[in-house]
Amino acid sequence: MRKLRKGDDVIIIAGKDKGKRGTIVRVDGSDRIVVQGVNSVKKHQKPNPANGSAGGIINQEMPIHISNVAIYNFTSKKSDRIGFKVDADKNKIRIFRSTGELIES
Numbered sequence: 001m002r003k004l005r006k007g008d009d010v011i012i013i014a015g016k017d018k019g020k021r022g023t024i025v026r027v028d029g030s031d032r033i034v035v036q037g038v039n040s041v042k043k044h045q046k047p048n049p050a051n052g053s054a055g056g057i058i059n060q061e062m063p064i065h066i067s068n069v070a071i072y073n074f075t076s077k078k079s080d081r082i083g084f085k086v087d088a089d090k091n092k093i094r095i096f097r098s099t100g101e102l103i104e105s
Helices: none
Strands: 009-012 021-028 032-035 040-045 056-061 069-073 078-080 082-086 092-096
Touching: 009 032
Parallel strands: none
Antiparallel strands: 009 021, 009 069, 021 032, 040 056, 069 078, 082 092
């Protein structure tokens, strides 16, 4: 079970976008994620008539290393760490380390 998943709200803790918050859009492999509105670059794209895409300069979000983000805890309004706990039905669930609350996902 992964600690961070698609749809989690995270805060950037290192790099040029430090302090920004966003939602995880995609998880690439085991160590890189794409966060909405973070680490965006301008990409020069050639037109491709086969796909129907026009050329030009587009903004694109690039992957960021998973160690540079932390999950955002809305109750404490801070970044937090993730822990695991086994509930009564023997299911592994994610919790916030500081408060022990269940992470809704």
